[in-house]
Amino acid sequence: MLRTALRNVFAHKARLLMTMLAVLLGVAFVSGTLVFTSTISDAFHKSSEKGYANVDxxxxxxxxxxxxxxxxxxxxxxxxxxxxxxxxxxxxxxxxxxxxxxxxxxxxxxxxxxxxxxxxxxxxxxxxxxxxxxxxxxxxxxxxxxxxxxxxxxxxxxxxxxxxxxxxxxxxxxxxxxxxxxxxxxxxxxxxxxxxxxxxxxxxxxxxxxxxxxxxxxxxxxxxxxxxxxxxxxxxxxxxxxxxxxxxxxxxxxxxxxIEQGMSGMKTSLLAFAGIALFVGIFIIANTFTMLVAQRTKELALLRAVGASRRQVTRSVLIEALVVGAVAGLAGMAAGVGIGAGLRSLVGRMGTMPDGPLVVEPSTVVVSLVVGVVVTVLAAWLPARRAAKIPPVAAMGSVHAPSTTRSLIVRNTIGALLSAAGAALVLAATEMDDGKAPMGGGAALLLIGVFVLTPLLSRPLIAAAAPVLRLFQVSGKLARQNAVRNPRRTAATASALMVGLTLITGLTVIAGGVQQAIEKMASGSLKADYTVSMANFTPLSPEVEKELSRSDEVTATSPLRNARSKIDGDTEYLTGVNGSTIAQLTSIDFTAGGWSGVSSGKQAVVDEDTAKERGWKPGSRFEVTYQDGEKGRFSVAGVYHGNQMIKGIMVDNKAVTPHLTKVADMQVLAKTKGGATDEVKETLEKQLGNNPAVLVQDKKDISDGIAQMINILLNMLYGLLAMAVIVAVLGVINTLAMSVFERGQEIGMLRAIGLDRRGIKRMVRLESLVISLFGGVLGIGLGVFFGWAAGELISGSLETYSLVLPWGRMGVFLALAALVGVLAALWPARRAARLNMLEAIKTE
Structure with missing residues (x-):
């Protein structure tokens, strides 16, 4: 049985190549991440030792x-x-x-x-x-x-x-x-x-x-x-x-x-995306071994007929998986070392890390091999069990045994239960104060449930494409029938693409909502035309506000100044403002009282949360102890609705400044005669000496800055998730190649009765397109649902958050799924068209 298993591996090199590539890519990502982070950690550790060489x-x-x-x-x-x-x-x-x-x-x-x-x-x-x-x-x-x-x-x-x-x-x-x-x-x-x-x-x-x-x-x-x-x-x-x-x-x-703690987040993120690629690869591996087992039904049944036990048949399939996983793991580890070296070189050229050798730790080699072998063997386990159940009499029957109705009913029942439980958990999490963990668990359950249900969903969704496919006449009709002929295979192929697009769509929906929420917050909280701060948001000299006040363009300014104090024994930060101008510079919603009296230095305004926590209302009095030990007394002039930009206890600067050891501002708000224009901004920057360390931003700049950070993050995530999409492409190619191999006689017969090579190519391409779009629609739909659910959690802390559906980007994602289908079909379609019709018809 061992010799048989090894012979089968070498006899099906082309069939297993795509599986090996799927495993190789995932393992390469894992080993590349480990090599890169080990190299950076080692370089910074040695740099730290050098930096403290003169310190005992x-x-x-x-x-x-x-x-x-x-x-x-x-x-x-x-x-x-x-x-x-x-x-x-x-x-x-x-x-x-x-x-x-x-x-x-x-x-x-x-x-x-x-x-x-x-x-x-x-x-x-x-x-x-x-x-x-x-x-x-x-x-x-x-x-x-x-x-x-x-x-x-x-x-x-x-x-x-x-x-x-x-x-x-x-x-x-x-x-x-x-x-x-x-x-x-x-x-x-x-x-x-x-x-x-x-x-x-x-x-x-x-x-x-x-x-x-x-x-x-x-x-x-x-x-x-x-x-x-x-x-x-x-x-x-x-x-x-x-x-x-x-x-x-x-x-x-x-x-x-x-340094290691700072890198742990990056390392975890990279490994998470490597895990996603491997998770997608599991579908391909399982699909490949399922098809290999189906193609070798007679061979496995004959082995059972001549005395091989079920355990031996299962073991032979798992040995094949073990060999494939080991080879792919070794190749992936080698590729990962190259990826790590490339990343290190790229980062080194940017001048953002010290010099040092490439570090390949023994644990990296072990993890790469273990990941490759374990993922492949686990994915092949179910097909191996299925192979062992083939009765000897099947050696005399058909090559392909369809799934029983009972097995599909059991699968659909399990899928429905998992999907319902996952959806219920996600919906329940949206009402929780801290529902991150339940939502994550629910999302995983729902994703697995939809995957299990995909064979059931494939028929109605692919049937919906029938009117369009009819335009392609015979080729379109055959493509639709082929796509639903083996729903399990179609499901496994489409699910690989579904996972990647679910993540991409969900992240895009969340990012769009967060960006719009921050824009609303900036425009709704500030009347000031400009905010001025240090480039790295460290404390700003009071001279900056004085310099701005001297400008003819500026009509009102207010520095925002932090002062640590204690109230009833608890540390509380007071925000110092210019009480006489702050009303012109902010637009906050008072639920009671207002700014009146704050300029006296004896009154304060507080946000709703603080007022509720301390039991304050307009007219309430409280005592503070400043950093220098002096005490001050305030009465509440107003209670306002706070947000992430403006919140806390605000008093006049004349009350807090005398008690600060070093006077410094967080930022300065400024209102100008001409409003926010490029000319006014240039004038203010010139007034401050065109200082590169100082940021002069209007509301649009604040929003654009946030949008830029979000887009950079999204582009990084898109790049990382592209790995999952590449693996999904390999899965579609693999499925189509296997499908063409299985349907050799059928394709030969179609050619014999008049369907030309162009029609055969069109049939394979349309089948690929339908399967890819099926996965794309499921992925985008799930991504929108997960994005909405995560947004409900975010809205608890970010009140201006609302659901934003990025229709343009979702259209691009669907087009990407279609492109995946078209590209994946190139080689299988060409192979199908080149089949010799006479040899295909007589093939046993």
Whole structure:
């Protein structure tokens, strides 16, 4: 039986090629994802180790909550730094201070990705005249005075800046003009990932990112013969309250762990799409082995007649699957290594990852082989069982035994129960506060139920195409009959395409609704023509609002300023606004009261949720404790309907600003004389010095920004889901090829009685088109249902959400399904047309 199974594998190379391709693609995606993420993790881990090569122990804040009345736990000042340098086991100690610093290129655009645009201090020792071992100078000299900076070598290479050039940059809003005095090399992970690093002299960096004389961290080098653990013990004796000493190894491990956590989402997403491709491949594998078993009915029955047991027949089919899975797994693993190398090269060219070798871990090889073998064997198990049930007498009967009525009734009953349970669970989840898990389970049940019911659904849906198929006369009629002749085969083929289009359509429906909801929210909440914020949404300098107010175009402004406080022992953030102008800049729906009295600095407006939680209404009084320990008292002037853009407790800035350690704005709202026009926007940007770090956006810009992010995400998802569609194409080709092989005599007879080659090709193409459109219609229908259901969940937290049906894109998806059918039929149709009619007729 083993020799028989192996002989069958090699005897049906062409038949199994499509199955192997389906498994290969899915496995390649899995192994490629594992290779790519392992390579990136290893590269960043080694970069982290290099970045902390000059750090044996670091003193930093321990991250616990500050006590009431204190804005920060402690300060790391020059005195602490001197104590650290004087420790017996310390070779040197360096004060560290850093923060956001946006650099403009020669065209005035922001360099880096915004979030990794960093600034730091160049620490030249106690006298400021020494060198900083963290940043060896490649060219020029270190910054020693205000107005001087040094750039990392990669940023200098990208921008073309050289020593002596003048650059424009920003830290928190206002434009700064600095002179490049040096270019340095660094192993900083942010720079390796495509970010920028700008160095200032020590005093300037402290002024920009902390306070004069203070540091955010102190790093130490151990003397020769002193371990990191020993130096850490020595540092414990000089720690200010609220700080901790950690070893350089722990810092490197923490950064590596953060990188791995940050990549886990991407890794999970990629593996999920690989799983989808494999799930679609299961239909093809099961379909292929079902057809192979049907074609070998006589052969398997003869084996049973000469003494083979049912277990031996089942085992022979599973051995075939095992061989196919192992070969496909090996090929998929090799292809995956190539995919991983390609992705690594692509990302490396974009300058967003450090250099490092390609990493193929043993676990990747094992997972690839196991996935390939397990998926193939599981998919072949049912056909193997079916093969074992073939009675010996079938050796004398027909080649193809149709499904019994009883088996179809059982299948339809199971499918109906699964579909009903899944639909009921999805509908119930839409009414739950947190129905994500039930909805996911219901969606899976419904999808499986529809798959089980697909043979039943195929007849009426394909019959609906009969009027169109009649236009193609005999070829159209034969195509319709062939499509419903074996409903199980048609179902398995169409289901592969259905799964991919269900996901694509569902995601598109959700994205369209979210985009429209945000547009409604932006237009409904704001009267302001423009919002001004930092490019990476870090705090904005109050100077920006003052500069905007000086413009002749601006009629009203209001900075939005966050202030942490405590109310009844709970931490609560107050939003400071300009009480006299905020009514002109926002359009919020008050359920009681209004803005009147807020400008006095003694009244506040609160959103409905906060008011309900605390039992407030207009006239209610409450007390707050600010960061500096001072107390304030407010009365509620109004209660409004909040949303994701505007919510919380809002008071006048004059009440909160005196209690802030460092005054900064989240954003600034501005209203202009001429409204939102390109000319006015250009005027405002010019007023702010054409600052690349500052975003000036009108409502359309906000909406377009969200739409752009959604479209980028959707395009990525489309690209990943294309894998499932490619596998589905292979499934249609496989089905048609098998169908042509099975119907060789029939096709020969059709040719003999007058149907020409063109008619044969048209018949196969129409059959493929009908099956593909059947899968497309099911997929789009299910996708719309799932998109609606997910939208009902989203609407609970995003009130402006409403169902948006993307008719244009759904039309494209249906056209894509039709294209799949046309392309998949090219080779089978050509093969059918080339059959020799006499040889086909006499074939047993």
């Amino acid at each position: 122990v670091s003193i930093r804040q321990d991250g616990s909550d500050a006590p009431e009345g204190r804005d920060s736990l402690s300060t790391l000042d020059q005195r602490t730094l001197d104590k650290a340098a004087d420790l017996p086991g310390a070779k040197s100690a360096t004060g560290v201070v850093s923060g956001f610093a946006a650099l403009s290129d020669k065209d005035g655009k922001l360099v880096g990705d915004g979030f990794s645009s960093q600034g730091a201090n160049y620490y030249g020792g106690r006298d400021g005249k020494g060198s900083d071992p963290r940043y060896p100078m490649k060219d020029g000299a270190a910054p020693r005075a205000p107005g001087q900076i040094a750039l990392d070598a990669k940023t200098a290479e990208r921008t073309g800046y050289q020593v002596g050039d003048t650059v424009r940059m920003s830290v928190n809003g206002p434009v700064r003009t600095e002179k490049v005095t040096g270019i340095f090399t660094t192993d900083d992970g942010n720079v390796a990932a495509g970010g920028t690093l700008v160095l200032f002299d020590n005093a300037t960096a402290q002024k920009l990112f902390a306070k004069p004389g203070e540091y955010t961290e102190i790093s130490m080098r151990a003397d020769q013969g002193v371990s990191q653990t020993e130096l850490k013990k020595q540092a414990a004796g000089i720690l200010p309250s609220g700080t901790e000493a950690v070893t350089g190894k722990k810092l490197a491990d923490e950064e590596s762990k953060q």
